[in-house]
Amino acid sequence: MNQQTLLEFVRGPGLQIAAVVFVLGMVYRLLQLLLLGRKKNLATPRGSALRGGLRTMWHRSIPSPGLTSRGYITVITGYVFHIGFMITLLFLSQHIELLSAVLKFEWPALPPGLITITTIVTIAAMVTLLVHRFTDPVKRLLSDYQDYLTWILTFLPLLTGFLLKQGIGLGYQQMLIVHIITLELLLIATPFTKLAHMLTTFSARWYNGAIAGYKGIKV
């Protein structure tokens, strides 16, 4: 298999396999949770489940009162990473070409220079978070292999994309192949790992908040 056929595979059947695993897995995971159903709560409600759910969705998205400086590192760097990652993913013209091939609509791209900056900032945020995970005793204790695996899987597409765009290291074709493979690994791993939080974060926050809200507890 030469490079050309490998590129043909990762842009064709390889991408289809990764997309099927990702979409099928994520739809299944989300629906399976929603369809579990809950017994009707016969207790008299002491508050609004709706308001409680919405409040928790919001509260857990902002720093909680009494957060320590180490806590701020997690919140702020976490936000920087997530926003930087989404901008890089959604607003590079080459990525729009890929996404519009699936979604059948396009949106304007940001200048590549700006995407280079968001990529560097995102990479820096990821490295900071990893160092923090290693150095903070509580975080280190809470981390398992999945936290490191998902870090690597998220980091590789960013790094290879940056190197591809800057023409560092391998030739364009090899780096493009490596970049697409890292993306496909990320897609395939997502439904089976903590990365599935991309769909379940807000429903989980809603769920916790709604239980408390129904009972009239303010969290």
Next chain:
Amino acid sequence: MNQHDTLGERLAQQGISRRAFLKFCTAMASMMALPPGAATAIAEALIKAKRPSVIWLSFQECTGCTESLTRSHTPTLENLIFDMISLDYHHTLQAASGFGAEKSREDAMQEFFGKYLLVVDGAIPLHKDGVYSTIAGRTNLDLLQEASKGAAAIIAVGTCATFGGIPNAKPNPTGAVAVSDIIKDKPIVNISGCPPIPAVITGVLAHYLTFGALPELDDLGRPRSYYGETIHDRCYRRPFYDQGKFAKSFDDEGARNGWCLFELGCKGPTTHNSCATTKWNGKTSFPIESGHGCLGCSEPNFWDAGSFYTPLSAPTVDMTKVVAGAAVAGAGVAAALSVADRAKKRRAQQSHEKLTTKDL
């Protein structure tokens, strides 16, 4: 005139001045990325070089490579190729035909056994014992194997000979393969392209005559001095790529402004060739200068590597239906398992026996 006299004598006979010849040698040295002093070395070596016998075999091809070579420039570096070599057999170009033509090939093969260069354009069909392409009643495979035995080196010209090209494209009904798929025991230079750049052939021949060896090759057997960089690396539209300025259609504002053709499917970034520097038609231009993206013709499988008009970052296959199908399948699996779960729960509830005081 002796057919295999030196190149110097041949040039003198044709009235080519030393100045013109040195200019040619300098151009060759520069194209092959040799130091400036090498021009003199090339000149000295070429002047004394005996013109090697060349047998040119054309197999499963469209004659585009020969057309490209013979009609590209006037007057001409490429005419020099025919002064540098003694072309003893080329069934499209030679005057002889029929048995006479085949005899000249056989004579050259005998007389210069072990010394002649074998140039091949076209792929070689292997299915059904190679009957899909025959010359004088003999299959291409047979002719290639016979001619390669006495060849000093083989120069595969064009993407068909180097990588199988269009005859090898899916579904490849004739079982076409490249020269290097058949011949394993001879040095092979791959000069790919559909067609290849004529100056690259001249350059490889000049290198062979000067140094008595083939030039340095890349992992696909192509001369590194011509295929070392991509079209994208040397494209004059590259600044627009870096600025994110792309033509979105062939007649929009961006196209008129000469912006990058990446989004119109240009394969420049993954294509190794020197079109952007050597150019075509007497250095007039190369395809991107005429407003069309690179097709990637000097790379293996270029015909099967997705549409010419699909950007390199986009999928080569339909994704929407596959993704929609996966979503429906995911929902179906979740629903089916949910129904099964609920049935199980109901059965558990029905079989549940209430605890009574007796049990206590």
